[in-house]
Amino acid sequence: MQYPAIDPVALELGPFALRWYGLMYLLAFAAFYLLGKARARDRGFTTADVSDLVFYGVAGVVLGGRVGFALVYGFDRLGQDPLWLFRIWEGGMSFHGGLLGAVGAMWLQARVKGRGFLEVADFVAPLVPLGLGFGRLGNFINTELPGRITESPAGVHFPCKAVYDLTATCFGEFEAVARHVSSLYQAFAEGLVLFVVVWLYSRHARPTGSVAGIFLIAGGCLRFATEFFREPDSHLGLFLFDTLSMGQLLSIPVVALGIYLMTGRWANR
Numbered sequence: 001m002q003y004p005a006i007d008p009v010a011l012e013l014g015p016f017a018l019r020w021y022g023l024m025y026l027l028a029f030a031a032f033y034l035l036g037k038a039r040a041r042d043r044g045f046t047t048a049d050v051s052d053l054v055f056y057g058v059a060g061v062v063l064g065g066r067v068g069f070a071l072v073y074g075f076d077r078l079g080q081d082p083l084w085l086f087r088i089w090e091g092g093m094s095f096h097g098g099l100l101g102a103v104g105a106m107w108l109q110a111r112v113k114g115r116g117f118l119e120v121a122d123f124v125a126p127l128v129p130l131g132l133g134f135g136r137l138g139n140f141i142n143t144e145l146p147g148r149i150t151e152s153p154a155g156v157h158f159p160c161k162a163v164y165d166l167t168a169t170c171f172g173e174f175e176a177v178a179r180h181v182s183s184l185y186q187a188f189a190e191g192l193v194l195f196v197v198v199w200l201y202s203r204h205a206r207p208t209g210s211v212a213g214i215f216l217i218a219g220g221c222l223r224f225a226t227e228f229f230r231e232p233d234s235h236l237g238l239f240l241f242d243t244l245s246m247g248q249l250l251s252i253p254v255v256a257l258g259i260y261l262m263t264g265r266w267a268n269r
Helices: 020-040 047-072 075-080 082-086 095-113 117-127 129-141 182-201 210-229 246-267
Strands: 009-013 016-019
Touching: 009 020, 016 020, 020 047, 020 117, 020 129, 047 075, 047 082, 047 095, 047 117, 075 082, 095 117, 095 246, 117 129, 117 182, 117 210, 129 182, 129 210, 182 210, 210 246
Parallel strands: none
Antiparallel strands: 009 016
16 A cells, blocks of 8 residues: 555645644644633633643644754754754654643743642643644654554555655655554554543542653653654664664653652652
8 A cells, every 4th residue: 555645735725825734733732722621610720721721832832842853853954954943834843842842831831820830730631642643643644754664464655755764775656665654653542542541540530740640651651662663763773772762762751750740649649
């Protein structure tokens, strides 16, 4: 099966062009807002609080995600073309960079509203996964995140332009070998599965910090697992005896922080 050819522009009206990648982010923040309104009713938050979180979150996630991706995964390209940093519609966002940006947004909201940081983090955690899933769908449309070579029926033939920096043996339009569609794997895991886990866990009263903790643990573990299907960036490769990718290495402290929040808070209940 060949990778489906999808026009990156979803809607074009004169000089205005709405790209699928940007639309996925609009859907992500819309999902955050709608879920936040439903969740705010019995958790001491208002609709205005949710609107503020969306405002801060947009800035934090986009800025953190883009800068994190540029510094960790695209530093060489950034050096050659600094303006590439601002061309977000071309794709390239880091989960871990976006996470740090979101942490900064939550800290700011907590400070402005006079709330505890972990109280805000617990409220926000269940609202995030669907947005992560939409972001990965944007990667799929942009033919980003090529998977590792496979002989399984799930493999597809990527366009040569999508794997040009991974192999020197791709000629013509599509690669001869098949690869995992890791973007869809991560959309399912980081989007749907993570959402179900965190949302169900958060339905009952939990010690402060526990919901954020389960989000970090589950999200880090799911990212770690799906990275085995994603082709490492050619300029980074694998680490620790050619076993772990950069995404997996960055997921380890995320899981560790989640465990700390869970064990520490449960123990002090």
